[in-house]
Amino acid sequence: MKSETKNVAVIGSGLGGLTAACTAAARGHKVVVYDKNSWAGGKAAVLNQDGYRFDMGPTILTLPKVLKRVFDEANKEMSDYLEMVPLDPQWRCFYEDGEVLDLVSDVAAMKKELDRFSNEAGEAERYEEFIKISEQLHEISKKFYFWKSVGGVGDTMNLKKMVEVKVLKDLFALRMGKSMAGTVRKYAHDERVAQMLDHFTQYVGSSPMGSPAVLCGIAHMQVEEGIWYPMGGTRAVPEALVKLAGDLGVEFKLNAEVTKIKAKNGRAYAVVSEEHGEEAYDSIISNSDSVRTFNELVDGGLKKPFVADRYEPACSGVVLYLGLNKRYEHIQHHNFVFSRNAEEEFDAIYKQGIPAPDPTCYLCAPAMTEPAVAPDGGEALYVLVHTPYLHEGQDWNEMLPGYRQVILDKLKRCAGMEDIEERIVTEAHLTPQDIHDRYRVLNGAIYGLASHGLFGGAFKPANQCPWLDGLYLCGGAAHPGPGMPMVMMSGWIAADCLDKDAAPAVAAVV
Numbered sequence: 001m002k003s004e005t006k007n008v009a010v011i012g013s014g015l016g017g018l019t020a021a022c023t024a025a026a027r028g029h030k031v032v033v034y035d036k037n038s039w040a041g042g043k044a045a046v047l048n049q050d051g052y053r054f055d056m057g058p059t060i061l062t063l064p065k066v067l068k069r070v071f072d073e074a075n076k077e078m079s080d081y082l083e084m085v086p087l088d089p090q091w092r093c094f095y096e097d098g099e100v101l102d103l104v105s106d107v108a109a110m111k112k113e114l115d116r117f118s119n120e121a122g123e124a125e126r127y128e129e130f131i132k133i134s135e136q137l138h139e140i141s142k143k144f145y146f147w148k149s150v151g152g153v154g155d156t157m158n159l160k161k162m163v164e165v166k167v168l169k170d171l172f173a174l175r176m177g178k179s180m181a182g183t184v185r186k187y188a189h190d191e192r193v194a195q196m197l198d199h200f201t202q203y204v205g206s207s208p209m210g211s212p213a214v215l216c217g218i219a220h221m222q223v224e225e226g227i228w229y230p231m232g233g234t235r236a237v238p239e240a241l242v243k244l245a246g247d248l249g250v251e252f253k254l255n256a257e258v259t260k261i262k263a264k265n266g267r268a269y270a271v272v273s274e275e276h277g278e279e280a281y282d283s284i285i286s287n288s289d290s291v292r293t294f295n296e297l298v299d300g301g302l303k304k305p306f307v308a309d310r311y312e313p314a315c316s317g318v319v320l321y322l323g324l325n326k327r328y329e330h331i332q333h334h335n336f337v338f339s340r341n342a343e344e345e346f347d348a349i350y351k352q353g354i355p356a357p358d359p360t361c362y363l364c365a366p367a368m369t370e371p372a373v374a375p376d377g378g379e380a381l382y383v384l385v386h387t388p389y390l391h392e393g394q395d396w397n398e399m400l401p402g403y404r405q406v407i408l409d410k411l412k413r414c415a416g417m418e419d420i421e422e423r424i425v426t427e428a429h430l431t432p433q434d435i436h437d438r439y440r441v442l443n444g445a446i447y448g449l450a451s452h453g454l455f456g457g458a459f460k461p462a463n464q465c466p467w468l469d470g471l472y473l474c475g476g477a478a479h480p481g482p483g484m485p486m487v488m489m490s491g492w493i494a495a496d497c498l499d500k501d502a503a504p505a506v507a508a509v510v
């Protein structure tokens with residue numbers, strides 16, 4: 001049965017907010033999107049400087065089917081809005097010992113690559129086994145966790161059904177209580193291979209030692225659907241969604257920061273901004289950080305207080321945007337230059353709360369796929385290093401120059417870029433403080449809430465607020481979590497819950 005048309009406000013135009021807006025509009029609702037910034041797309045922003053074009057935030061796009069589903073909702077062809085090309089090798093990995101390993105999508109080809117790379121007997125066969133376990137975990141995620149509002153294990157399945165043998169088997173396969181790092185090391189005996197597989201948890205800004213084994217499922221997601229580059233850069237994704245939103249009649253109010261969500265009698269009913277005053281809505285979707293939404297935006301009316309201590313911010317990061325007058329031919333589009341020691345690195349970032357002394361650097365070098373990102377023969381090199389979320393007393397204005405040098409020295413030593421400093425024509429950077437201020441996140445976190453906790457780490461606040469009717473959540477700090485595909489899924493789920501709530505109640509048949 002068709003839902004009643006609702007007036008919907010979306011707070012925040014990140015990829016989660018844009019997806020929620022498009023999905024709600026495609027289902028016939030009237031949608032207004034607010035963003036405090038002058039652009040739509042949140043962290044998927046762009047920097048044009050001296051003839052170089054840099055994606056400022058996300059660069060690795062996985063699970064394109066999630067994005068396609070948004071266009072399908074509106075009966076539109078994604079290819080009319082966006083051109084995407086596959087990237088394989090997916091990552092090139094550089095190690096402290098000077099060796100290089102390519103992650104390729106085809107499992108048989110990857111086994112050959114591991115046979116060439118590793119002296120550990122059986123490493124290639126164990127990788128294949130790891131991908132099988134990963135596939136199992138991916139399937140379980142699809143069954144119990146994706147495309148629905150989940151806030152804890154009780155939401156993932158019908159509790160009565162949990163006694164069914166099949167479901168118990170799934171739960172057992174989840175390797176509950178086991179960590180991602182422990183599971184990876186069961187299969188990867190070569191520590192360098194383990195370090196590569198650990199890094200799937202960096203997609204969610206969490207320590208592999210503290211994250212549940214279910215996150216191993218990310219490896220299979222990437223085998224199955226690959227890594228894609230949207231021509232025009234990642235920025236082309238929010239641009240395509242803004243165009244779709246326009247086609248669906250969504251209204252945008254940019255440069256408008258929502259300061260309150262008004263609620264009474266357990267129902268959200270209006271948003272307040274300095275620019276537009278109080279505006280009433282039937283339903284509100286917040287794409288702002290979930291903890292900050294509850295603690296700072298919701299004005300009274302919570303049926304139950306929100307327990308913020310249950311959640312921890314994910315990591316933050318430093319990005320160097322380096323316009324180079326040279327293209328390094330030996331690197332791929334996506335590269336990792338790994339730290340000398342994974343344990344030391346993750347301990348610094350996630351336990352001690354200090355920048356890693358010898359960090360892993362992620363490099364994006366898009367000129368090989370799209371030469372227009374830089375003047376002829378140049379490169380718009382993007383270097384991301386994960387850091388702790390903002391801790392008290394850390395002043396990144398003071399810390400950046402020293403850490404920039406640590407990063408450049410690492411690239412000179414381990415990535416064959418000895419002359420990089422002389423090649424820089426133009427430069428910009430993003431620090432944890434910038435991330436905090438630009439995107440209104442929790443303690444500068446890049447990826448919303450961390451996935452730490454071997455039993456409940458994968459759970460974030462549900463998309464349908466359990467305490468306040470008419471309020472829905474999406475984005476990296478809501479279910480199912482951060483990263484482009486997951487936040488888009490969260491936006492879809494938030495809009496789907498809203499749409500279901502708007503459906504007229506079916507009269508009981510006597």
Ligand SMILES: Cc1cc2nc3c(=O)[nH]c(=O)nc-3n(C[C@H](O)[C@H](O)[C@H](O)COP(=O)(O)OP(=O)(O)OC[C@H]3O[C@@H](n4cnc5c(N)ncnc54)[C@H](O)[C@@H]3O)c2cc1C
Pocket residue numbers: 011012013014015016017034035036037041042043044056057058059060061062256257258259287288289317319384435438439440446447474475476477482483484485487
């Ligand atoms: C440097 C960096 C690298 C990354 N790399 C990758 C990657 O390679 N692959 C990947 O998949 N993901 C990556 N990510 C993560 C990915 O970018 C995010 O998970 C995703 O884009 C976040 O989307 P979101 O929906 O949570 O919204 P956000 O992008 O966080 O946007 C939220 C928007 O809401 C607005 N807002 C918040 N509060 C208010 C308010 N009260 N009123 C008005 N507006 C408000 C903010 O201004 C912002 O525009 C990266 C992120 C960063 C920063």
